[in-house]
Every structure is written in structure tokens, then in C-alpha cells.
Amino acid sequence: MKIVFFIAAWVAILCVALICVFLLANGLPAIGEIGPLNFLLGTKWKPGNDLYGIAPMIVGSVYVTAGAVLIGAPIGIITAVYMAQFAGVRLQKLLRSAVALMAGIPSVIYGFFGLVVLVPVLRNLFGTGKSVLTASILLGMMILPTIISLAESAIRAVPKSYYEGALALGASAERSAFFAVLPAAKSGILAAVVLGIGRAVGETMAVVMVAGNQEIIPNGLFSGVRTMTANIVLEMGYAAGLHKDALIATAAVLFVFILIINFLLSLLKGQEAQ
Amino acid sequence: MNKISIQNLNLFYGSFQALKSLSMDFQENEITALIGPSGCGKSTLLKSLNRMNDLVSSCKITGQVLLDNEDIYGTMNVNLLRKRVGMVFQKPNPFPMSIYDNIAFGPRTYGIRAKMRLDDIVEKALTSAAIWDETRDRLKKSALSLSGGQQQRLCLARALAVAPEVLLMDEPTSALDPISTLKIEELLNALKRDYTIIIVTHNMQQAARISDKTAFFLIDEMIEYGSADQIFSLPKDKRTEDYITGRFG
Numbered sequence: 230m231k232i233v234f235f236i237a238a239w240v241a242i243l244c245v246a247l248i249c250v251f252l253l254a255n256g257l258p259a260i261g262e263i264g265p266l267n268f269l270l271g272t273k274w275k276p277g278n279d280l281y282g283i284a285p286m287i288v289g290s291v292y293v294t295a296g297a298v299l300i301g302a303p304i305g306i307i308t309a310v311y312m313a314q315f316a317g318v319r320l321q322k323l324l325r326s327a328v329a330l331m332a333g334i335p336s337v338i339y340g341f342f343g344l345v346v347l348v349p350v351l352r353n354l355f356g357t358g359k360s361v362l363t364a365s366i367l368l369g370m371m372i373l374p375t376i377i378s379l380a381e382s383a384i385r386a387v388p389k390s391y392y393e394g395a396l397a398l399g400a401s402a403e404r405s406a407f408f409a410v411l412p413a414a415k416s417g418i419l420a421a422v423v424l425g426i427g428r429a430v431g432e433t434m435a436v437v438m439v440a441g442n443q444e445i446i447p448n449g450l451f452s453g454v455r456t457m458t459a460n461i462v463l464e465m466g467y468a469a470g471l472h473k474d475a476l477i478a479t480a481a482v483l484f485v486f487i488l489i490i491n492f493l494l495s496l497l498k499g500q501e502a503q
Numbered sequence: 504m505n506k507i508s509i510q511n512l513n514l515f516y517g518s519f520q521a522l523k524s525l526s527m528d529f530q531e532n533e534i535t536a537l538i539g540p541s542g543c544g545k546s547t548l549l550k551s552l553n554r555m556n557d558l559v560s561s562c563k564i565t566g567q568v569l570l571d572n573e574d575i576y577g578t579m580n581v582n583l584l585r586k587r588v589g590m591v592f593q594k595p596n597p598f599p600m601s602i603y604d605n606i607a608f609g610p611r612t613y614g615i616r617a618k619m620r621l622d623d624i625v626e627k628a629l630t631s632a633a634i635w636d637e638t639r640d641r642l643k644k645s646a647l648s649l650s651g652g653q654q655q656r657l658c659l660a661r662a663l664a665v666a667p668e669v670l671l672m673d674e675p676t677s678a679l680d681p682i683s684t685l686k687i688e689e690l691l692n693a694l695k696r697d698y699t700i701i702i703v704t705h706n707m708q709q710a711a712r713i714s715d716k717t718a719f720f721l722i723d724e725m726i727e728y729g730s731a732d733q734i735f736s737l738p739k740d741k742r743t744e745d746y747i748t749g750r751f752g
Contacts, residue, residue: 390596394658397555398609398665399586409608413599 248484256481259474268478274444274460276468281475283482285446289361289454290430290486292447293440296365297372297429302422304369305376306411309418312377313384314392314406332374340438343367348439355451359441362450367439368432372425379424383417384410420497427490430483433458457483505569506531506669506699507552512566514544514551516559521547523723524566529669534691534700536710536731539720539746545703548720549671552701553588554581570669586613589667593674595654597646597661602629602638605646605657609665624664632660633690652683659690670694672702676709688713707747711735719743 260268263281271282312324352358387410395405441453461476468476507529514522521544529535537545556562568575575584597605606625629635634656646657676684691700691713704710710717718728727743738744745751
């Protein structure tokens with residue numbers, strides 16, 4: 230039996246290691262051939278002309294993720310405060326199952342929803358339907374369950390005595406919740422947001438469906454945008470040779486982003502443990 | 504002069520009655536101690552004076568509690584009531600922020616933003632709670648870095664910073680060592696010149712040392728209420744005598 234546990238546990242570690250090796254083994258030579266600067270800072274992605282600059286995609290991922298966090302984090306955190314502090318038991322249950330359901334909806338369905346609801350609405354309002362803004366709104370919705378559930382448990386972990394102490398000073402229930410309880414849950418809430426960022430950076434399907442996918446550095450909220458994930462999934466099917474390796478290298482860059490986010494997360498967790 | 508007057512107060516948690524037709528007055532500029540065995544409703548009574556009982560959804564109250572002749576369960580704004588009737592809890596509960604921000608929390612709630620004004624309030628509050636000398640050089644440090652006794656004095660300072668009229672203290676020294684306890688007791692003695700103080704304590708010596716009046720509670724009612732001297736030397740009721748001489752409780 231011991232050997233079964235051993236193998237099971239090592240499968241996970243092996244997977245990560247293999248992914249790492251695969252990305253680096255295929256990605257690094259491509260980056261070397263293209264030139265690291267040309268690859269990371271180049272603004273032209275034209276595989277037909279052997280131009281492989283992924284700066285537009287990096288910027289696109291950053292924009293869309295930032296937009297998602299700007300939309301998702303405040304809504305998520307306020308919802309979490311409401312669930313942990315004010316909502317009645319029945320409403321809490323309803324909210325919790327809604328959030329759990331949200332987390333379970335496949336991203337292609339979010340994408341479809343974005344395509345048939347968000348895109349037309351935004352096109353009517355602003356002229357362009359598939360844009361940084363559309364992708365941000367959709368991703369903001371998609372990271373809500375992550376942020377809400379993690380932030381809620383962080384807020385619940387704060388001793389009741391902080392809330393009562395603030396109330397006893399004559400602070401309103403809202404002020405007590407936002408200025409005494411919330412700061413005490415700071416590191417847990419930051420961790421929730423960082424995990425949300427991780428989800429947003431890695432999301433592919435939904436983004437492809439609503440972002441427009443032009444390989445340009447977006448010049449505003451209403452500009453079309455292509456993220457790193459979209460770049461990979463859009464071209465992987467027919468790419469060959471250096472083109473294919475450049476896409477794998479894009480994945481390697483994405484992987485580094487995720488590593489950074491995980492590193493931040495473990496920093497925050499360490500802070501919380503203190 | 505009566506600062507708080509309780510008239511025929513009944514308090515229920517669901518179907519359980521914690522206080523039974525209680526009437527009593529609290530005098531201005533005096534320390535009143537509430538003593539009695541656990542579960543006799545002293546803390547409940549204390550919490551009903553600043554409506555912290557509102558947080559317990561099953562809690563129902565009938566009767567009146569008058570603060571300067573105004574019913575606190577009437578149209579009075581609860582937040583304003585809690586500004587006037589401050590509270591120090593059993594376990595020190597400083598917020599996990601700097602010492603300065605802890606004290607400034609209350610004043611900021613009431614819209615005081617000017618740095619000079621806040622600095623002044625913080626210094627005065629910490630001085631009144633006899634903790635200014637220990638904290639003046641580390642106001643930006645986390646309040647959680649203080650010792651338990653210091654934290655409790657910080658909480659007292661935090662309560663004083665909103666300029667309350669009444670101070671409710673729920674066993675404020677039960678988690679503290681004897682020296683910190685003594686410091687708090689000395690403080691209360693000095694503070695009663697400006698405040699009306701009501702303290703719940705399990706420590707009979709403490710009640711005898713610091714209170715002007717003492718009320719003895721048993722189960723759900725007040726057995727005896729009088730000057731501390733009288734209660735501790737010549738209790739009228741047999742049950743009071745048994746309790747303060749340590750025969751039960």
C-alpha cells in the first residue's frame with residue numbers, strides 16, 4: 230500500500246517537472262533563435278515573415294488581467310464582507326451555492342455568454358464589441374468565485390472581538406466591517422486576489438471568444454486584444470517549425486507569470502501564518 | 504445624580520430569561536461594581552447598557568434604560584449611544600493596526616481628520632490611560648506588539664478617545680497579571696472624576712477596593728445593592744454574605 234501512496238504523490242510532482250522540461254526544452258531554443266529581446270519586446274507577430282514578437286500578447290494579458298481584477302476584486306470583496314458579516318443564514322446559503330455553481334461553469338459557457346450577451350451590448354454602447362473591456366468584464370465575472378470564497382473565509386477567520394470593539398466605539402456596522410475587520414483579513418484577501426489574477430492570466434477559451442484577438446498592442450479599452458493564451462490556442466493547430474516553437478516559448482513565458490504569482494501567494498501565506 | 508436609570512428591565516435570550524424585572528440607578532462620577540457567580544446576568548446587564556446585546560438576534564428586552572433621562576431603546580441613535588457609553592472588554596482586543604490608528608479609530612469615525620487634532624487626542628487618551636510614556640516612541644508600531652496589560656490600557660485609551668460619558672468594563676483585569684491589574688484599578692480611581700464607571704468583576708477584593716457602590720446578582724435578579732462599604736462589611740442578605748465570604752460561587 231505504501232508504494233501506491235508513494236507513486237500517487239509523485240505523479241503530481243512528476244507532471245509539474247515534465248511540463249517544466251517540455252516548455253524549456255522546446256521554448257528556450259526558439260527564444261535563442263529568435264533572440265530574447267526580439268521575442269519578448271518585439272511588437273510584430275507575423276509568422277509568415279518569421280517575425281515572432283510577443284510584446285503585444287504580454288501587454289494584452291496584463292491589460293485584460295488588470296481589468297478583470299479592477300472589476301472582480303471590489304465586487305468579490307464586498308460580496309465576501311456581506312456574506313461573512315451581514316447576510317442572513319438563508320441568503321448566505323443561497324449565495325454560497327451560487328458561487329460554487331459559478332466556479333463550476335465551464336469557461337466555454339462563459340465565453341458563449343460573453344459572445345451573445347456582452348459583445349452586442351458593448352458594441353451598441355461603445356462601437357466595438359470585442360475588446361479589452363469585454364474580456365475584462367467577462368474575466369472579472371469568472372474570477373468572482375475564487376475571490377469571494379477565499380476572501381469570505383479570510384474574513385470569517387477574523388476574531389469577532391474586532392467587530393465588537395469597533396461597534397463599541399460607536400462605529401456603524403459598515404465602518405466596523407470595512408475598517409476594523411477587513412484590515413485584519415488583509416493578507417488572506419490579497420491571497421484571494423492573487424489567486425484570481427492567476428485564474429485570469431491563464432484563462433483561454435472565454436477570452437478567445439470575446440477579445441477580438443488582433444495581434445496589436447491595444448491602444449485603449451475598446452481596442453481588440455490578443456492574450457498569450459489566445460495566441461497559443463489560435464495558432465497551435467497549424468503551426469510548424471519555428472512558428473510552433475515560438476508558441477511553446479509563449480507558453481513558457483506564461484508559465485513564468487504563473488510561477489511569479491505562486492511565489493507571491495506563498496509569500497502572503499507565510500505572512501498570514503505569522 | 505443619576506447617570507443611568509434602569510426601570511423594570513426584563514431580558515430574554517429566546518425563552519430563557521437572563522434578567523428579571525430589574526430596576527437600579529447608576530450614579531455619576533462613581534464606580535459601581537457588579538458582582539455575582541457566572542451566568543447571573545451581570546455581563547448581560549452591562550451589554551444592555553450600550554446595546555451590544557443587539558448583536559444577539561434572540562435577545563429581547565422590555566422595560567427602560569434611561570441615559571440622562573432618555574430611553575436608549577427609544578429613538579436614540581445606537582452609534583451615538585455607544586459613543587457616549589464606551590466599553591472595555593474582558594479580553595484586550597486592540598485592532599491589528601498601529602497604536603496610533605487604534606486610538607484614532609473612534610475620532611476618525613466621527614469625522615476628525617486633521618492630523619494635529621488627532622495627534623492631540625491620541626496623546627491625551629494615552630496619557631489618561633497611563634500608557635503614553637510606554638508608547639510615545641512607538642506610536643506607529645503594531646498594537647499587537649504590546650503586552651497584555653498594555654493592550655488593555657490601550658483599549659481603555661481607545662474608549663476614552665471618543666470622549667464617552669460612561670465606561671462599561673467587563674472583567675477588564677481577568678486576563679491580566681496582578682501588577683497590570685493594580686495599574687488599571689488606580690486608573691479607574693482617577694478616571695471616575697470625569698466618567699461614570701460600571702465594572703463587572705469576579706474578583707471580590709477588586710470590587711471592595713475600587714467600587715463606591717456594589718450590586719450583587721444571583722441567577723437572574725439583583726439580590727442587594729448598596730455602598731461597597733456596607734455590602735462588604737454588613738451585607739443585609741444572607742446570600743450576599745455567603746457569596747462574599749466565599750461560601751459559594
